[in-house]
Amino acid sequence: MATSGRYCICEHCDFRDVVFANLSEDDIQELCNHKEEHSYRKGEIIIHQGEKISYFKYLKSGLVKVYRKTSDDDEQIITITKPFEFVSSMAIFEAEKYNFSVSALEDTVVCVVNLDYIKSLLINNGRFAIGLLTKIAGINDKIIRQCLDIRQRNLTGRVAYVLLYFAKEIYSSHLFDLPVSRKEIADYIGMSTANVIRTLSDFRNDGIIKVFGKTIEITDIGRLELLSSRG
Amino acid sequence: MATSGRYCICEHCDFRDVVFANLSEDDIQELCNHKEEHSYRKGEIIIHQGEKISYFKYLKSGLVKVYRKTSDDDEQIITITKPFEFVSSMAIFEAEKYNFSVSALEDTVVCVVNLDYIKSLLINNGRFAIGLLTKIAGINDKIIRQCLDIRQRNLTGRVAYVLLYFAKEIYSSHLFDLPVSRKEIADYIGMSTANVIRTLSDFRNDGIIKVFGKTIEITDIGRLELLSSRG
């Protein structure tokens, strides 16, 4: 990991409203004392599959991919997610070890809190517990929905779906730089790299998108949405 | 729904050990007072997609399928699950309405508790909250893993996977009656009905399984596991 350190400015962190809303000022202060921030450069691995879970981790800034190794040593991308959607949400209280990896797609800052401390907060503060439960349930729900959405679609629909995901959920813009390679898109939607590229070319030839390397501009979002819902 | 009523025998319910382990005897008694049991016959719908969420529901006995309607009015089966794996786990605290349906594959008994009462328990009992959080995270994790496992495999691998799922997870036996139609298997693994049947025939011709209508006997589990991991 690139950098790490302690900063006690949690009072002003946007994250407070997300799950830490039910903590008192004192709790926030103590949370700060139990917290560290780690910075990762693009490409660095934040969590290794198989690593022991002993911290509660969440994204402060940046973008990450969550993925797992398949039996034939390929990568299967579970989700691509941005700040305030937890990293370590999925099984921290249940599993001993991470059964997925996380790596930074852009420069990323991760906040790290000792898991036992979070547990003590949960025990002593029921509203905090409900908040966390709600947040985790929502994130998991989104992942499940995405997985089912993808499974339902054919090649064209999947590529359209993932382009819309970047445009709407991640960048809130019709013009954006892909944070992933073509191969990673393929790993994400479960298709071959060649066919992902072919589909992007088709979209380009049909005037639905413009492509300049990693830069994508969606020029006909209506048609893209139609392709996503049809396929 | 077929039958409903109140019974206060929660003290002896197996479910106590699953999530209600951290409740006192008094809490359990009060839980009983807030609880109702509903019985459903095979085929009946327990939860309708779009219905408002106002109860905490869990399976006491039976077997259910969790599914959603796709855009083209088909069914996509999210998971098939048995007692003590929650029904209403996924988004009860986050969403207003169910975004999936649940129906009984076998005669099923569901316990129903007012959601507000569960929330009050969570607020007042942190250990209970952690227990519930852990359980929900585990269930969600399992659904995500299953969805990814299926997406990763081809037709043969998916059919093998689902047969092994029934044999190992649901019935703990190499000999079992399929609780679903061929079409439902297809909806589960995202393949066409015809090809599911074809694959079952292939397995039969290869001496891997025996088929008598809905009854399946796995005669060569080693080969089936190989097909599941390869494909």
Add this chain to the structure above:
DNA sequence: CGCGGCTTTGATGTTCATCAAGTAAAGTGG
């Protein structure tokens, strides 16, 4: 019996993966 739904199998066409060859881009060492 006879009807309707589920199942089975074959034939056909579409979709997709794979292989191969070539081009562009990006990193590497002098």
Add this chain to the structure above:
DNA sequence: CCACTTTACTTGATGAACATCAAAGCCGCG
């Protein structure tokens, strides 16, 4: 900064995997 190497991207051709269509068999139920 340039030559070299490697990695990512692109496109076409081919074959495998899968969906779809159609026809026939089976089984439960009125």
